[in-house]
Amino acid sequence: MKTGDRGPETGNMEMSLDALIHPAAAQPMAPRQFLVQNVRRETPDTFTLTLARPNPEEGLIFAPGQFNMLYAFGVGEAPISISGDPDRPHLLVHTIREVGNVTRALCHQKPGRAIGVRGPFGAFWPVAEAQGNDVLVVAGGLGLAPLRPAIYYLLSRRAAYGSVEIIYGARTPQDLLYRRELERWRGRFDLRVHVTVDAAPSDWKTNVGVVTALLPRARLDPFHTVAFLCGPGVMMRFTVRELLNLGLKEDRIFVSLERHMKCGLGMCGHCQLGPVFVCKDGPVFRYDRVKDWLDRREV
Amino acid sequence: MVARQDFPYLLEALIRRGCQLMGPTLRRGDLVYGPLHGVEDLPRGWRDWQAPGSFRLQPREDQALFGYGVGQHSWKSFLFPPRQLLWQARRTRGGFEFMPREEDHPRYAFIGVHPCDLTAIQVQDKVFLEGAYVDPTYGQRRLGAFIVAVNCGHACGTGFCASMGAGPRAAPGFDLALTEVVSPNGPHYFLVEAGTEEGGAVLGEIPHRPAAPEEWQAAEDRIKQAENQMGRFVQTRGLKELLYRNYEHPRWDDVASRCLTCGNCTWVCPTCFCHTMEDVTDLTGEIAQRWRRLDVCFSVNYSYLHGGSVRVSPRSRYRQWLTHKLATWVDQFGCFGCVGCGRCITWCPVGIDLTEEVRAIGESENP
Ligand SMILES: Cc1cc2nc3c(=O)[nH]c(=O)nc-3n(C[C@H](O)[C@H](O)[C@H](O)COP(=O)(O)OP(=O)(O)OC[C@H]3O[C@@H](n4cnc5c(N)ncnc54)[C@H](O)[C@@H]3O)c2cc1C
Numbered sequence: 198m199k200t201g202d203r204g205p206e207t208g209n210m211e212m213s214l215d216a217l218i219h220p221a222a223a224q225p226m227a228p229r230q231f232l233v234q235n236v237r238r239e240t241p242d243t244f245t246l247t248l249a250r251p252n253p254e255e256g257l258i259f260a261p262g263q264f265n266m267l268y269a270f271g272v273g274e275a276p277i278s279i280s281g282d283p284d285r286p287h288l289l290v291h292t293i294r295e296v297g298n299v300t301r302a303l304c305h306q307k308p309g310r311a312i313g314v315r316g317p318f319g320a321f322w323p324v325a326e327a328q329g330n331d332v333l334v335v336a337g338g339l340g341l342a343p344l345r346p347a348i349y350y351l352l353s354r355r356a357a358y359g360s361v362e363i364i365y366g367a368r369t370p371q372d373l374l375y376r377r378e379l380e381r382w383r384g385r386f387d388l389r390v391h392v393t394v395d396a397a398p399s400d401w402k403t404n405v406g407v408v409t410a411l412l413p414r415a416r417l418d419p420f421h422t423v424a425f426l427c428g429p430g431v432m433m434r435f436t437v438r439e440l441l442n443l444g445l446k447e448d449r450i451f452v453s454l455e456r457h458m459k460c461g462l463g464m465c466g467h468c469q470l471g472p473v474f475v476c477k478d479g480p481v482f483r484y485d486r487v488k489d490w491l492d493r494r495e496v
Numbered sequence: 497m498v499a500r501q502d503f504p505y506l507l508e509a510l511i512r513r514g515c516q517l518m519g520p521t522l523r524r525g526d527l528v529y530g531p532l533h534g535v536e537d538l539p540r541g542w543r544d545w546q547a548p549g550s551f552r553l554q555p556r557e558d559q560a561l562f563g564y565g566v567g568q569h570s571w572k573s574f575l576f577p578p579r580q581l582l583w584q585a586r587r588t589r590g591g592f593e594f595m596p597r598e599e600d601h602p603r604y605a606f607i608g609v610h611p612c613d614l615t616a617i618q619v620q621d622k623v624f625l626e627g628a629y630v631d632p633t634y635g636q637r638r639l640g641a642f643i644v645a646v647n648c649g650h651a652c653g654t655g656f657c658a659s660m661g662a663g664p665r666a667a668p669g670f671d672l673a674l675t676e677v678v679s680p681n682g683p684h685y686f687l688v689e690a691g692t693e694e695g696g697a698v699l700g701e702i703p704h705r706p707a708a709p710e711e712w713q714a715a716e717d718r719i720k721q722a723e724n725q726m727g728r729f730v731q732t733r734g735l736k737e738l739l740y741r742n743y744e745h746p747r748w749d750d751v752a753s754r755c756l757t758c759g760n761c762t763w764v765c766p767t768c769f770c771h772t773m774e775d776v777t778d779l780t781g782e783i784a785q786r787w788r789r790l791d792v793c794f795s796v797n798y799s800y801l802h803g804g805s806v807r808v809s810p811r812s813r814y815r816q817w818l819t820h821k822l823a824t825w826v827d828q829f830g831c832f833g834c835v836g837c838g839r840c841i842t843w844c845p846v847g848i849d850l851t852e853e854v855r856a857i858g859e860s861e862n863p
């Protein structure tokens with residue numbers, strides 16, 4: 198049996214672990230090590246980790262919307278979207294909210310420590326196919342993380358797209374991710390960014406309310422727009438409904454779904470949603486391909 | 497044709513090839529697949545008696561070696577071990593390094609694989625070998641395995657393999673297939689069919705002769721008899737669509753009121769592949785291991801997500817299991833996830849019978 202397509206690599210002794218992998222422990226079951234370069238606090242419970250491959254030549258090529266299984270030594274593994282720039286694959290960026298054991302251990306890594314990475318896994322936002330169209334990005338909360346690579350991709354090929362709009366909602370101003378970047382994006386003339394929060398102190402100058410309330414503000418040509426959605430289930434349900442009302446066709450709407458995941462390989466069964474495995478058929482789906490299943494309860 | 501007294505040569509030929517023989521043995525009144533040292537380990541002269549919620553072994557009138565149906569165990573425990581170390585690593589200054597682990601990939605010879613179980617192995621092949629990723633352990637064990645199938649001479653009390661196209665005659669995929677012909681005072685022999693080149697080579701090493709027409713006929717009659725005895729049936733035509741239409745059928749509430757969500761049906765099922773991962777460390781925290789362990793879709797944790805599990809009600813969990821076996825599996829892997837072995841019916845403590853559940857849903861549409 199082949200032991201995986203990545204051969205052993207050179208690099209400093211301590212880190213050349215792919216070479217040390219016992220043949221049978223081959224990819225895709227064993228994580229590769231990446232070094233934590235930088236940890237940045239986004240919100241009180243959410244951190245962005247920048248990871249680098251010990252051997253800088255070998256990055257991790259990924260497509261916007263894909264995820265990795267991140268492993269904290271001895272604690273466990275969790276599926277986490279890649280939130281960095283697909284054109285800079287030598288840096289692996291993940292934004293993680295601390296909700297349990299694994300995510301806590303990942304968020305509290307110190308620079309210089311190694312974490313395990315398996316991936317990238319999954320289907321991606323159809324950024325290339327969307328060329329020539331307007332693109333609407335709708336994100337709720339942490340849902341901006343898997344969309345950020347798509348935004349980077351669009352912005353670095355900006356001329357290939359029509360209008361690009363981002364609608365982003367969070368619970369409170371403190372819960373907004375990537376605030377400085379949002380400001381920078383807001384300053385661009387070739388991009389419209391709408392930010393809203395559910396609740397805000399009186400000094401909050403922008404919108405208060407749910408993201409769907411901002412949809413009518415998007416200058417939307419339903420026949421030439423592709424929409425990318427990621428956020429809590431309720432937010433996505435209402436956003437889809439609103440987009441359909443505005444005349445967007447179901448096959449122009451893409452959603453990123455979340456399920457319990459243990460393997461990322463289509464083998465463990467946990468991520469099933471009816472006939473699809475979210476880890477390999479998704480997490481990004483064209484809406485019409487999963488809508489029957491999203492409407493069913495407890496599937 | 498191989499005469500009964502020459503049968504031990506088959507096992508010897510396989511041992512000579514370096515195979516580790518695995519087959520049915522009797523252990524504390526139960527039928528267990530385990531190491532076979534010789535013909536004397538086979539459950540000679542015993543047969544199964546099965547009904548929803550019960551399993552018994554009974555003496556036969558004859559001395560058949562393979563006169564039993566399927567028990568609670570299946571071959572998946574060898575190809576896809578219920579608990580398996582995937583890797584282990586030691587903490588280092590900057591990170592961790594993998595440590596070798598002992599892993600043997602025995603070359604198994606499975607002796608006495610029923611047709612339904614042979615199909616079940618092929619169903620699991622699609623999961624572990626035919627997707628974008630390959631499970632190396634499964635692959636190594638599977639590719640090395642030599643399969644001696646046995647066609648069935650009687651139907652299991654709860655089986656419906658004929659409906660699922662999985663039995664009672666073995667479909668291609670075996671190395672050798674046996675049909676045992678035996679009666680209390682008559683001749684005792686095996687009709688042997690080679691399915692692969694290696695199977696043919698093994699057959700060449702043991703005493704055999706071409707079968708006489710009446711010997712063929714006797715073997716055919718046995719398989720026919722098994723087919724005719726089969727008491728259960730599932731209408732597979734339109735089955736996926738039927739279930740997709742009926743996610744909100746009241747029958748799910750009915751079965752949920754009986755189901756204990758114990759998961760026995762998944763443990764015994766030869767196709768169920770769901771598993772989970774366990775990350776553990778030693779006491780010092782310096783050595784970490786990752787284990788893969790069989791998991792059960794009937795547990796609430798199985799669908800755990802931030803804010804609560806997806807499938808909380810027993811109704812949704814039973815529905816997940818049954819619709820996976822008989823509907824969504826078809827879209828996922830191009831075949832049913834059920835081979836009709838009947839184990840889930842026999843080993844369900846309350847005797848829930850999936851063929852009954854499906855029939856009830858079907859009949860409600862066409863009364
Ligand atoms: C495709 C995908 C992409 C994701 N991307 C991100 C991301 O970019 N950033 C981020 O912070 N989180 C992301 N998540 C969610 C993240 O995987 C879970 O929060 C994480 O697994 C929780 O693990 P834990 O051990 O810290 O928590 P646990 O102690 O296991 O549980 C804490 C909470 O997390 C939920 N949870 C546990 N395991 C999983 C799991 N395997 N999948 C989903 N939820 C789980 C539990 O229901 C519980 O409410 C993503 C999930 C998926 C499926």
Ligand code: SF4
Pocket residue numbers: 761764765766767768821833834835836837838839840841
């Ligand atoms: S679902 Fe039941 S009858 Fe079908 S293969 Fe599994 S155990 Fe056998």
Ligand code: SF4
Pocket residue numbers: 754755756757758759760761762794840843844845846847848
């Ligand atoms: S159907 Fe029977 S065996 Fe399966 S979980 Fe329910 S009670 Fe247990």
Ligand code: FES
Pocket residue numbers: 457458459460461462463464465466467468469474475476477
């Ligand atoms: S995460 Fe294991 S099958 Fe999808």
